[in-house]
Every structure is written in structure tokens, then in C-alpha cells.
Amino acid sequence: MGIGRSLHDHAKHGDGGGVINHPRAYEVLAEIGFIGRRRRVFAGLAALTEIRPGEKILDVGCGTGYLTHLLAPVTGPAGQVTGVDPSASMVGHAGRHAPRNCSYQVGEGQDLPFPDASFDVLVSTLAVHHMPSSARALAVQEMFRVLRPGGRLLIAEFHPPANRLAAHLMSVLVGPAMRPSMPELLAELVPAAGFQVKDEGRVKPLMYYIKAVRPAA
Numbered sequence: 444m445g446i447g448r449s450l451h452d453h454a455k456h457g458d459g460g461g462v463i464n465h466p467r468a469y470e471v472l473a474e475i476g477f478i479g480r481r482r483r484v485f486a487g488l489a490a491l492t493e494i495r496p497g498e499k500i501l502d503v504g505c506g507t508g509y510l511t512h513l514l515a516p517v518t519g520p521a522g523q524v525t526g527v528d529p530s531a532s533m534v535g536h537a538g539r540h541a542p543r544n545c546s547y548q549v550g551e552g553q554d555l556p557f558p559d560a561s562f563d564v565l566v567s568t569l570a571v572h573h574m575p576s577s578a579r580a581l582a583v584q585e586m587f588r589v590l591r592p593g594g595r596l597l598i599a600e601f602h603p604p605a606n607r608l609a610a611h612l613m614s615v616l617v618g619p620a621m622r623p624s625m626p627e628l629l630a631e632l633v634p635a636a637g638f639q640v641k642d643e644g645r646v647k648p649l650m651y652y653i654k655a656v657r658p659a660a
Contacts, residue, residue, distance in 0.1 A: 462529050462573065466507045466536035473509075480648065481509075487646045488568060489513045491654060492597050497521040498563040503552045503586060504528055504570020508537025508545065514566070515542035525562075527555065552582035560591040568599040568650075572625055579628070583636040593659040596638055600625040602651040626651045 463469055474481055489510065494500060496519040502511050505526030515524045520543070527550040528534050534547045541547065550556045552567070552574055565586050574582055586596060626643075630653065634640055638655035645651055 463506065464530050464532050466530075466533050469533075470507055470509075477649065484646050484648075484650055485510055485513055485568070488566075488597065488599050488650065488652065489517065491646075491652060492564055492566060492595065494518050494522075494564055499561065500524045500564045500566065501555075501557070501562040501589060502526045503555070503565065503567040503582070504573065505537055505547065506530075506533050506569070508541060508547065510566060510568055511537065511545050511547075512540070512542060515545050518544065520544055525557075527552075551578075553578040553585060555585045555589050557589045559588055560594075561589050562594060563591060564595050564597075565590050566597045566599075569601065571598060571600060571629065580632050580635065583632045583638075587636045587638060587657055590657045592657055594657045596633070596655045596657070597652060598629055598633065599646070599650050599652040600629065601649055602626065602645060626653075629653050 477484055492500075492514065494514060494517045496517070498518050499522060500511075500514055500518060502514070502524065505511055505528045508526055511524045511526045518524060522544060524542075524545045526534070526537055526545065526547040528537070528547070529549065529551045531549050534549050537545075538547045548556065552570065567586070571579055571582065590596065630640075630643070633653055633655050637657065639658055640653060640655045642654040643652060
């Protein structure tokens, strides 16, 4: 069994989805995969959210909580950062290392366990490609549902690298669920769910992002 297969459980879904169940191994490979730039890349993504103190934030597919830990100081003690992930082991890892204004629970992006209009900001990094292909549109619709009118969305995914070694490392991190057309897919799914796209671009070396808002009316 290869490293990539051992990190990902693809037995649950037959159409491209998968769950990562080994947080410590994932953390090691993530540091390697980002060639020492992981914190810089995720700090750049955190800045793109334009979070303000006191806001309520949801991270869909939070994994080990890496991004939530960066967002927590920005929203401050009056705010709240919530992470949701289908892997109990990843959620457990995130909770053990969390700031006080972070909380985590097990759940899937296509069936978010939160009321309508619960959050000011929703982020999702490196998660959509792990979802079953048949559930990705529903997951983006769920993101729309749990955001308040005027709320902001940031989805970030891998931008396929041209370098063969980098491409191999990426495949180890994300498993067979990776699809090179993810930027094009998100460009279709996000507006189809009702969002207004505000910006899209790259955070080098590996990331593509799309920013959008839920219309206020």
C-alpha cells in the first residue's frame, strides 16, 4: 500500500471522494508538499478572507485545523471559528491544539450541521476535491445556505503544478481524488449556487482561490 493510499480512505465513496484519517502523517507531508512555504501560503489565504474582529467563521473540511488556528486571533475573543470535517481523527487532532475561540465537529460539506445564515465568513481549503464528485455542487449550495446574506466565501484548492516531482507530491497529499480541472469546476459551481464571484487568483506556489459573497438581498 502506498503512502497516498494509506492517508486516504476512498472506500466510502465510489465517485472520487475520500477522507483523510491520519492527521500526523498528513501534517508531515503537507510541510514537505509546500516546500517549507505552508505557513506563508495559508497566511496569505487568511488575509484574503478580510476577517474582522467578532465575526463567526466556518471552515468546511478543516482537517487538522491549520487554517482555523491562523484565523482565530484575527476574529478575536468576541468571534468564533468553527471547523467541520468528516474525519473524527482530524477533528480530534484539531481540537487538541485549538485556541479558545475554536470549536470542531464531525460533518460533511454536503450536509452541514448548522442552521441557515449562521456564519459571516466561510472558508474551505483543499477540501472540495476530497468530496464525491456527485456531492460537490450540493456542498457549495450548503455553503451558501449557512452564510448570512452579505457573508463572504473563500475556497482554495491546489493549482496543478507543471513540475513532475511537485505533481507527484501533490498526488500523495490528495490521493486519486485530485482533478486538474478544479479551478474550472469552482468557477462553475460557485455562481451556480447563488454566489457573486468577486475575485479569483493564485497564491504561489500551489494554490488557486475564488472569493465570492452571498448577495444581501
